[in-house]
Amino acid sequence: MNDNNIKVVNSKKRERMNDSMNLFNSIETYFNSLIYSNSIPGLIRNYLPGFKNLSEKFRKNNKWLFYNFLEIIKQRRKEIALMKDNEPINSSDLLDILLTINTPRDANGYGFGFDNEKSMTDHEILATILDIEIGGRDPTASTFCFTVYNICKNPGVLQRLREEIVEILGNDFLRPITFEDLNKFKYLEAIIKETQRIIPLNPLIPRQSLVKTTLNGHIIEKDTPIWLHQEKLHKDKISWYEPEKFIPDRFYHNNIEAINKEKNAFIPWCDGIIRNCPGKKMALVILKCLLILLFRKYNIELVDKISPAKVMYFSMNRSFDLKVNLKKIENFY
Numbered sequence: 001m002n003d004n005n006i007k008v009v010n011s012k013k014r015e016r017m018n019d020s021m022n023l024f025n026s027i028e029t030y031f032n033s034l035i036y037s038n039s040i041p042g043l044i045r046n047y048l049p050g051f052k053n054l055s056e057k058f059r060k061n062n063k064w065l066f067y068n069f070l071e072i073i074k075q076r077r078k079e080i081a082l083m084k085d086n087e088p089i090n091s092s093d094l095l096d097i098l099l100t101i102n103t104p105r106d107a108n109g110y111g112f113g114f115d116n117e118k119s120m121t122d123h124e125i126l127a128t129i130l131d132i133e134i135g136g137r138d139p140t141a142s143t144f145c146f147t148v149y150n151i152c153k154n155p156g157v158l159q160r161l162r163e164e165i166v167e168i169l170g171n172d173f174l175r176p177i178t179f180e181d182l183n184k185f186k187y188l189e190a191i192i193k194e195t196q197r198i199i200p201l202n203p204l205i206p207r208q209s210l211v212k213t214t215l216n217g218h219i220i221e222k223d224t225p226i227w228l229h230q231e232k233l234h235k236d237k238i239s240w241y242e243p244e245k246f247i248p249d250r251f252y253h254n255n256i257e258a259i260n261k262e263k264n265a266f267i268p269w270c271d272g273i274i275r276n277c278p279g280k281k282m283a284l285v286i287l288k289c290l291l292i293l294l295f296r297k298y299n300i301e302l303v304d305k306i307s308p309a310k311v312m313y314f315s316m317n318r319s320f321d322l323k324v325n326l327k328k329i330e331n332f333y
């Protein structure tokens with residue numbers, strides 16, 4: 001390969017990277033547009049100067065995003081259609097999985113028409129990928145940061161987490177983590193739950209009454225919008241002992257008190273109230289893996305050991321400005 005060839009390859013790589021960056025930036029803008037349209041009334045968004053321009057910017061972005069995403073989906077659908085029957089698809093690629101669900105190429109082997117389920121249209125695939133991209137990124141990243149903060153703030157908790165890591169994974173720092181391992185991390189699970197209790201991601205959950213009912217003596221008419229105050233519930237003095245304190249043991253080893261509370265006073269995923277988080281299992285796998293990898297390999301200290309966690313509320317509680325010092329653990333090789 002001569003110098004000119006290398007330049008062409010590099011410029012193609014750069015082009016592809018730019019395309020990816022544009023797509024990611026556009027998804028971010030799309031996410032902001034959702035928050036914007038949920039929080040600002042239509043009258044202001046559509047008629048007030050300044051807001052009107054911003055609305056137009058969001059509209060243009062979303063049009064661009066949907067058009068380009070649909071083009072990618074169409075292109076890949078064509079490529080798969082042209083493949084030989086026995087040519088395997090990439091079964092770990094989300095787009096390929098969604099394109100082949102309930103078709104003869106279905107990676108689960110269910111094939112066309114299994115259980116009367118249909119294959120997915122391009123628009124359904126687009127909506128699913130955007131849901132996963134948006135739901136899966138900021139909520140998980142913020143919960144991860146809040147958990148790191150809480151562990152670093154509580155040396156006793158950190159010590160017990162390290163012991164659990166060694167107990168389950170041994171001293172071989174390079175040993176891969178399996179799904180079975182993850183299920184054994186009960187103390188880590190308790191730490192994540194306690195983090196979600198003390199800094200809930202969605203402090204306010206919107207709901208609407210389906211029927212006329214009475215709540216605590218108040219009559220609630222049918223179709224009344226209701227805000228469920230998750231944060232108050234998670235810190236209710238009647239339900240929780242010392243609610244402001246970070247005590248993962250509340251959730252450790254099927255603590256009976258915690259089990260009862262999980263039904264009524266602990267709803268980080270809104271389980272049991274019709275709509276809930278479809279990404280719960282995926283989020284827990286990501287969180288557990290990241291936390292194990294981080295605390296297995298590094299000593300971590302908060303740069304600011306005094307201030308409370310920096311939480312910014314913008315449609316949900318987000319972590320910002322978590323500064324830590326990382327130092328590789330001595331016997332890590």
Ligand code: HEM
Nearest residue numbers: 131132135136139140143201202269270275276277279283
């Ligand atoms: C720690 C991480 C996460 C937390 C705490 C969390 C929490 C929540 C909560 C409280 C809701 C609202 C449910 C409701 O209104 O009843 C929700 C909705 C949703 N979440 Fe998550 N989530 C997390 C991660 C994820 C991940 C990883 C995904 C996708 C892969 C995801 C996808 C979604 C989607 C699509 C919805 C909307 C569901 C609907 O419209 O009915 N979430 N999440």
